[in-house]
Amino acid sequence: MEASKVIHAIYTDDDVLMSAVKKVKAEKHHIEEIYTPFPVHGLDKAMGLAPTRLAITAFLYGCVGITVAVTMMNFIMIEDWPQDIGGKPSFSYLENMPAFVPIMFELTVFFAAHLMVITFYLRSRMWPFKKAENPDPRTTDDHFLMEIAVHDNEESLTNLLKETGAVEINIVDNDEDAH
Amino acid sequence: MEYKISNRLRIGAIVLIVLGLFGVSYGFMDAHSVTEENITEFLANEDHHGASHAEEGHSDAHAEAKAHMEDGHGAADAHGAEHVNEDHGMSHEEHVLHQIHNRPWSALYVAAFFFFMIALGVLAFYAIQYAAQAGWSPVLFRVMEGITSYVLPGGIVVILIAFFAGDHIFIWMNPEVTDPNSVHYDALIDGKSGWLNKTWFIVRAVLFLAGWSVYRYFSRKFSVAQDQAESNDKRYFKKNFRISAAFLVFYIYTESMMSWDWIMSVDPHWFSTLFGWYVFASMFVSGITVIALITIYLKSKGLLEFVNDSHIHDLAKFMFGISVFWTYLWFSQFMLIWYSNIPEEVTYFITRIEDYNLPFFGMLVLNFIFPLLLLMNSDYKRIPWFVVMAGVVILCGHYIDIFNMIMPATVGDRWFIGIPEIGSILLFGGLFLLVVFTALGKYPLLAKGNPFIKESEHFHY
Numbered sequence: 001m002e003a004s005k006v007i008h009a010i011y012t013d014d015d016v017l018m019s020a021v022k023k024v025k026a027e028k029h030h031i032e033e034i035y036t037p038f039p040v041h042g043l044d045k046a047m048g049l050a051p052t053r054l055a056i057t058a059f060l061y062g063c064v065g066i067t068v069a070v071t072m073m074n075f076i077m078i079e080d081w082p083q084d085i086g087g088k089p090s091f092s093y094l095e096n097m098p099a100f101v102p103i104m105f106e107l108t109v110f111f112a113a114h115l116m117v118i119t120f121y122l123r124s125r126m127w128p129f130k131k132a133e134n135p136d137p138r139t140t141d142d143h144f145l146m147e148i149a150v151h152d153n154e155e156s157l158t159n160l161l162k163e164t165g166a167v168e169i170n171i172v173d174n175d176e177d178a179h
Numbered sequence: 180m181e182y183k184i185s186n187r188l189r190i191g192a193i194v195l196i197v198l199g200l201f202g203v204s205y206g207f208m209d210a211h212s213v214t215e216e217n218i219t220e221f222l223a224n225e226d227h228h229g230a231s232h233a234e235e236g237h238s239d240a241h242a243e244a245k246a247h248m249e250d251g252h253g254a255a256d257a258h259g260a261e262h263v264n265e266d267h268g269m270s271h272e273e274h275v276l277h278q279i280h281n282r283p284w285s286a287l288y289v290a291a292f293f294f295f296m297i298a299l300g301v302l303a304f305y306a307i308q309y310a311a312q313a314g315w316s317p318v319l320f321r322v323m324e325g326i327t328s329y330v331l332p333g334g335i336v337v338i339l340i341a342f343f344a345g346d347h348i349f350i351w352m353n354p355e356v357t358d359p360n361s362v363h364y365d366a367l368i369d370g371k372s373g374w375l376n377k378t379w380f381i382v383r384a385v386l387f388l389a390g391w392s393v394y395r396y397f398s399r400k401f402s403v404a405q406d407q408a409e410s411n412d413k414r415y416f417k418k419n420f421r422i423s424a425a426f427l428v429f430y431i432y433t434e435s436m437m438s439w440d441w442i443m444s445v446d447p448h449w450f451s452t453l454f455g456w457y458v459f460a461s462m463f464v465s466g467i468t469v470i471a472l473i474t475i476y477l478k479s480k481g482l483l484e485f486v487n488d489s490h491i492h493d494l495a496k497f498m499f500g501i502s503v504f505w506t507y508l509w510f511s512q513f514m515l516i517w518y519s520n521i522p523e524e525v526t527y528f529i530t531r532i533e534d535y536n537l538p539f540f541g542m543l544v545l546n547f548i549f550p551l552l553l554l555m556n557s558d559y560k561r562i563p564w565f566v567v568m569a570g571v572v573i574l575c576g577h578y579i580d581i582f583n584m585i586m587p588a589t590v591g592d593r594w595f596i597g598i599p600e601i602g603s604i605l606l607f608g609g610l611f612l613l614v615v616f617t618a619l620g621k622y623p624l625l626a627k628g629n630p631f632i633k634e635s636e637h638f639h640y
Contacts (some may be wrong), residue, residue: 098513098514
């Protein structure tokens with residue numbers, strides 16, 4: 001459910017932000033988003049975000065890569081045209097395998113790395129000419145912004161956030177919001 | 180935390196040593212039950228029993244000898260004792276007899292070197308931790324120092340075996356191969372005799388071992404002295420830092436030369452330039468694995484409560500990474516030689532692939548596939564029994580690695596992992612446990628004077 005209004009609480013220190021996150025979570029408010037200029041160690045844990053599965057996808061992409069390499073080299077070098085090139089045994093894949101290992105290795109890494117990066121871009125919706133989703137330009141420099149949806153609890157939420165050390169609290173209509 | 184070797188562990192280690200001694204003595208007696216008198220009968224019996232040799236037509240000794248000549252140096256190298264060629268005319272019987280007599284010596288040497296190299300690998304790892312001023316590992320320093328206490332006794336045993344085994348392991352130690360008037364004269368070995376001669380071999384071995392032991396002695400001394408020092412007196416730590424950096428330079432040269440001497444020279448007709456690195460990778464990964472195993476053991480006894488699962492995780496990452504590094508070197512050595520297929524180099528692998536197919540490729544599964552799949556997942560690296568399981572596989576794999584380096588040169592196709600081999604493993608395994616756990620009981624298990632100890636205790640990944 002989209003709320004019509006959100007609160008933007010701005011912090012200037014990552015330690016303050018971390019304790020604020022813990023407090024807001026303890027009060028059972030749902031944090032929509034947090035904008036930081038740099039990775040804050042442990043923030044994902046404090047927010048209770050699920051761990052990433054990017055590494056698992058990379059492993060699977062690697063498996064695809066090695067399959068592509070083996071299939072390709074087996075077809076080209078063994079099945080399609082098994083020429084004698086410098087006395088290398090092209091009777092079966094296994095017999096000539098050491099020569100294919102560098103290709104198998106590189107394609108595994110290539111597939112794992114590139115497909116994982118592309119997966120990352122897709123999952124985090126990043127592409128060229130994408131409109132930046134930044135509610136406040138200062139969050140790319142030295143400010144931290146926590147966004148919480150308002151459900152008729154504007155006042156108590158504002159007070160809670162003030163207590164946590166927010167230097168600035170703005171209430172923003174959702175349609176005015178940058179995204 | 181104080182630790183004292185428990186009676187159960189000590190008795191267990193002594194039982195292993197005694198069992199091992201029985202196995203080793205049995206190996207020697209069994210080998211020497213075959214002599215020049217009964218070797219013909221022995222081989223005939225073997226053929227009657229339908230051993231694998233029968234089908235290759237071994238009953239005809241001359242056919243066999245001829246086959247060896249045809250595959251050239253490989254056979255000659257593999258068959259250890261003496262060079263087989265037309266001029267020498269060593270009979271098949273004599274040749275097999277040498278292999279049979281070499282086996283208990285080689286079994287002893289492989290196991291002795293395996294446990295020694297674990298301790299030496301740990302010493303290198305320890306020095307790297309000091310020189311890099313690692314923040315995570317100081318809580319493990321006392322465990323490492325305990326393991327490295329085996330460097331000196333283990334090294335002495337290896338040198339003694341090499342000395343007494345002589346040409347049972349190192350054919351170049353036979354004085355006849357460098358004597359131009361002998362039928363056993365080998366011009367290739369004679370050409371290398373400036374380096375490969377018994378006196379110079381022993382002198383080098385003693386120098387290497389002395390260098391490693393001196394570093395080990397002083398680093399242990401400074402590490403313990405730092406515990407007693409005033410809280411802002413870091414003199415001993417700085418000394419340790421300096422000698423560790425110096426040791427690493429000394430180590431990388433001597434380790435390389437040691438691998439030529441103690442391992443590569445069993446095949447004196449063969450050489451490889453990355454061999455030193457390859458042996459290093461093997462000892463490094465086995466050493467790190469043993470650090471992890473002993474840490475997990477002591478932690479399970481409640482003696483290392485300052486070690487958390489992030490430390491285990493880091494060790495497991497090293498086990499994983501160095502296993503892959505070992506594979507990289509193994510493959511680089513194998514593939515370069517396989518690809519160019521130069522006769523004087525490739526025989527090394529031909530004998531191994533033909534006579535040692537299962538151990539040679541099986542160790543790749545143990546040393547690469549297993550650690551790769553078991554230790555890839557970040558969560559699994561924090562589960563002690565998982566790390567123990569992977570560690571046992573890695574250690575078995577690296578024993579077989581050393582087995583594959585020594586045995587083809589000394590016993591050729593007459594290898595088996597039987598009583599002499601297992602007896603030797605028990606003997607040196609027991610000795611290793613006894614020395615290491617006795618040393619672990621000498622000082623508290625936390626190096627509390629180390630300036631990085633607080634960071635290390637709170638290490639969290």
